[in-house]
Amino acid sequence: MKKISSTAVIELALDLATSLNTKDRFDRLLDTVRKTITCDAVALLSFHGDVLKPIALQGLSRDTLGRRFYVEEHPRFLALCQSKSPIRFAADSPLPDPYDGLLIDRAGDLPVHSCMGLPLYYDDKLLGLLTIDSLTPHDFEDIEVRILEVISAIAAATLNTAFLLDQLESRADHSQRVVAELTEEAWKRDGGELIGESPIMLQLKQELDIVASSDFNILIYGETGVGKELVARTLHQKSLRQHGPMVYVNCAALPENLIESELFGHVKGAFTGADRNRAGKFSLADGGTLFLDEIGELPFGAQSKILRAIQSNEIQPVGQDNVEEVDVRIVAATNRDLKEEVGEGRFRADLYHRLSVYPIRVPRLYERVGDVQLLAGYFVEQTRRKLGIPQLKITEQAVVHLTQYNWPGNVRELEHVVSRATLKARARQRDKAIISIDKVDCGTLNAVGVELPIELIAESGFSSITEQHVNLNLKVETESFQKQLISRILKEEEGNWAAAARRLSTDRANLNRIAKSLNIKVVKSVV
Incomplete structure (x- = not known):
């Protein structure tokens, strides 16, 4: 047996460094071990409590990969697992060889031969064994112990790296499946189907089928309560990103001083209270869909930041010098007329055009x-x-x-x-x-869309109106009644929208929306 040079060991380490995946890494390990140490068989086994599992081998029959060696049943394996350093078994060792009958080049029991094993430890934890066999007796006796220890360390590091990568891949796969399950569950829980067979709904469903598979930014618009979020979820489920995350952002609820942090994230120390790194909504939605609800409520100053992210597919967390690339599809929703908002200078025209590549109206x-x-x-x-x-x-x-x-x-x-x-x-x-x-x-369902007390219905004159105008245009009369009732209640409450909403048993936002459509305004003057 010729002496192994330090150059050969260095080449072993360098060769392993070029390996790309787990299987390739293990094959390279065995290849380079056989180049470094002349032998007839080499095997890598992982240790699992009381069992050794072959994960890569050369010179042994393929069925060896399917075997599970219980350590207590194999004295040589037991000795190796209890040792902290390589062991060279004597050529005439009485301990049975676990590979008897498994060598490709030798049928039947093994004759007198050379056999050694290297325990693979990483951070004092036994990861597995590297076993090396040669049909030539005394073939390993001239190898220095230090060389074997270096090979053991390299092999252990290789095995540990492979294990870590497998764990990371497993966790990533698990996380991806969890995201998919949660997205699917949320979709079903929140109403996974657009219910409706009316012509206008069939047209909406057809539009969603057309645009879902594209990566176009979508602007969903419609009144409060029509189901814009469900339309957004349906788009995501029908898209090629359905297994990615769908991240929801309520733009109306974002504190103005934290908008940038919420959307793009921040690094530790970026501002007072930033005690750790935090991923923003864009990062969380990477590979999936970012749903910007109530986009019309976003402050004008924050709109330019969103525009930059949409244009470049890049974000810059607060306090970080480097930009990060993201792959996000934007679906925005609003109950406002954004064209009107643009005309009145409350919404950026360039952002509006970026978002409304394919506008969808929910009826x-x-x-x-x-x-x-x-x-x-x-x-x-x-x-x-x-x-x-x-x-x-x-x-x-x-x-x-x-x-x-x-x-x-x-x-x-x-x-x-x-x-x-x-x-x-x-x-x-x-x-x-x-x-x-x-x-x-x-x-009692009245024209305002709330259930009012009987006494309020009586005082509003609703019953007399309906009796007198049975044959008139329902929409016109409804709007007329709405305008009269809301105007009177607002006057009685001295222009207090919150108090008027409470009297009408509705929320203030809904009352404001209805009043705006009826051109009802409260003008307060200073005397």
């Missing part, structure tokens, strides 16, 4: 002829499951009552009405096996 509920009944059925079943009601149905009279209403609060308002009606119906019919939602459970 109002009263435009969706025939869909109210379908949606009512969907919400009835959803509420039944939430409340644990064995059987729940909605009567024909209740459906007619719902379909005759113009739903200014759209699908969200319908959902709330059905939820309230279910609670009322259950309270009325506690002893019944089948709970029926009737017209009385839905309450």
Whole structure:
């Protein structure tokens, strides 16, 4: 056996450094070991508590890879696992060889031969063994112990690197599957299907099918409560990014002084309170979809920062000098008329054009002829499951009552009405096996889109209006009534929008939206 030079060991390390993946790394390890040490068989085994598992081998039959060697049953393996340094077994050692009958070049039992093993430790933890066999007796006796220790260290580092990479790949794969599962679950939980068979909804679904597979930025617009977020989720699910994350951002809720940090992230020490690095929404959405809800509420100054990220696909976390590339599809939503906002200087024209590559309008509920009944059925079943009601149905009279209403609060308002009606119906019919939602459970639905007390309906003159104008245009009369009622309540509340909203049992944002569409303004003067 010739002496192994330090050059050969260096070449061993360099050769391993060029390996690209786990299998390649193991094959290179065995190749270079055989180049460094003349032998007939070499095997790499990983250690798992009390079992050794072959993960790469040369010179041994392929079926060896399928074997699992229990350490206690193999004295040579036991000796190696209990040793901290390489062991060269004597040529005439009485200990049985675990590879008897497994060498490719030798049928039957092994004759007297050379055998040694190198325990592979990393941070004092046994990772596995490297075994080397030669059919020539005394073949390994001239190899210096220090050389074997270096080879052991290199092999252990190779095995440890492979294990770490496998763990990282496994975790990445697990994380990807978790993201996909969570996205899918959220999609289903929040309403995974666009319910509706009206012509205008069929047209919307067709548009989504057309644009979903592209990477175009999408602007979804429509009134509050029409289902813009569901449309965004549907786009994501139908896209090529469906297994990536979908990250939601409510632009209206972003504190102005933290917008940049929320969207692009920050590094530790970037500002007071930044005690650690934090990824922004763009980074979290990398490879997926970023849903910017209420984009029209974004302050003008912050709009330029979003524009830069969309244009260059690059972000710069607060406090960091370097930029980072991101692969994000932008889906934005608004209940504002962004064209009007651009004209009035409240929204950047360049950002508007970047976002609205393919604008999608979500129709109002009263435009969706025939869909109210379908949606009512969907919400009835959803509420039944939430409340644990064995059987729940909605009567024909209740459906007619719902379909005759113009739903200014759209699908969200319908959902709330059905939820309230279910609670009322259950309270009325506690002893019944089948709970029926009737017209009385839905309450009085008025033109403002809220359920008002009887006394307020009487004082508003609603009943007399409906009696006197049965044959007139419903939309015109509805808007006229809305304008009269809201104007009067605002006047009585001295222009206080919050107080007026409370009297009308609606939220302030919805009341502002309706008032704006009816051109109702509150002008306060200083005397």
